[in-house]
Amino acid sequence: MMELIFQTLIDRLALAFKLILPDRSLKYFPPDFTVRRPISSLLNLRMKQGTECYLALYRLDFSSLQHEVPDEVWTAFHESCRRHLRFAATNRLGENRVIAIDQYNKMDFILLIEEQSPKEQGALIPSKLKQQVNDVRSDLEIGLAGHRPEWRNCLRVTVSTVPVSRCPAHSSVEKRLMESYQSALAMATGVVTPQMEALREQMENLLAEGSISVLAQPIMNLTSGDVYGWEILTRGPEGTVLHLPDELFQFASQTKLLSRLEFLVIKRAFEEISSRKVKEPVFLNVTAVTLSHPLFLSHVLQCLEKHPPLSPQQVYFEITERHQITNMEAMIDILRNYRKHGFRFAVDDAGSGYSSLQWIGELVPELIKIDRSVIQQVDRIAIKETLLKAIVNAAREMKCEIVAEGVEREEEADVLFRLDVAMGQGFYFARPNALLHEDERDMFQETKTKIQHRRGLVAS
Secondary structure (H helix, E strand, O other): OOOHHHHHHHHHHHHHHOOOHHHHHEEEOOOOOOOOOHHHHHHHHHHOOOEEEEEEEEEOOOOOOOOOOOOOHHHHHHHHHHHHHHHHHHHOOOOEEEEEEOOOOOOOOEEEEEEEEOOOOOOOOOHHHHHHHHHHHHHHHHHHHHHHHOOOOOEEEEEEEEEEEOOOOOHHHHHHHHHHHHHHHHHHHHOOOOHHHHHHHHHHHHHOOOOOOEEEEEEEEEOOOOOOEEEEEOOOOOOOOOOOHHHHHHHHHOOHHHHHHHHHHHHHHHHHHOOOOOOOOOEEEHHHHHHOOOOOOOHHHHHHHHHOOOEEEEHHHEEEEEEEOOHHHHHHHEEEEEEHHOEEEEEEEOOOOHHHHHHHHHHHOOOOOOOHHHHHHOOOOHHHHHHHHHHHHHHHHHHOOEOOOOOOOOHHHHHHOOOOOOOOOOOOOOOOOOOOOOOHHHHHHHHHHHHHHHOOOOOO
16 A cells, blocks of 8 residues: 555656656657646647648557457557657657657557658658658557567558648647547548548648639629629639539538638638629628638628728628538527628528528528529429429518529520519529629620510510
8 A cells, every 4th residue: 555655656756847847858758737738839839930740640450359458468568659659750750850759549649740851742741751651650560569479460550641730820739739630540540531631731722822713603683684793603723623612612511621711712702802893792602600600700891891892781691501500599690690780691592402491481581592403494394483483472471582593594584584583693694704893794785685685675
């Protein structure tokens, strides 16, 4: 009993002594202090210096180890693993490039590395670093096999390497470290492929460089033929898999970068709208996730302040179904707050599913956009016209404006005219293009004449 008490006292004194040591003296498997995190501090210092940092996860795989292992065996084994990993890392990489090494659980050991060699075009990790990280893995496996020869056939070490996540400036380095670990763990366990991680890096670079462009598709007044407003559309870098909006936003969602992307879209859209002196309403797609972000409203207002005379009254937020609304009452309160500033809302994709129809009743938008799935072939499929009539009647009851999306044929437009749908959008009227100043819109004169002719307002 006295021996146990004495050992506990020794351990506490050792911990207290380590607490006063500088971070650089604790970069190898530091104690779990509550008042400081040496690894986070060391990583933060390198990132502030602009150093490219990587996390290599060495995961011990005992999937074929069938027998129970006593605690004392595990303790000795982990000590051996720490010793061999430290030796292999410093030997292969050099002491100065090793930022820190730590153990996260029984299976996972992380190695933080600084790297200065350039990456090849399209590569996630510099090839030289990749080889060195694999050499460390080989050395570790050899060392552990020497420690427990009987495990030689059932012990395997897998390694996955990722760049340390570059989150927004307000995110803590602790969050960056955890996101990088989770990403490496997903790769190590086969959840995410290296190709997916390469795409994530492209997405991170896209956000850091702001390399998106915005186009606009006009929303036409189906009585006068004039441009009522513009839907702003986003494109990623040309020639990449992230160019088209479906892939761009889907991958941003999968990698938890969706709100960052939508923040960037707002900034870029307002820059374009302002430079073209657009006076009509503009429609900006946004998910419920981003609308709920605590900084989104202030971000939008700050962007507007930079670009007078743009105003909230000019902006419609189109709420898309990329993410479901999990708390409708909270979302109603959020929309109420936006509306106090003058913003208006449209529910996108009405008629495409039950949830969008439910949103209309709950959120009471100022405008409803009828999904292209309802409009396509509406002149040939009677049930589609019936559904269209129902949405139009419901919108009138609610005093909502209506836009029919995806109009591609004259016959589809004729059904809209017959049902007195106020506005339309689609290739039949105009394709997406760069935003146009009012003086540059001669190209829409033909569309205006076509609409007025179908309405019977001008002679053939």
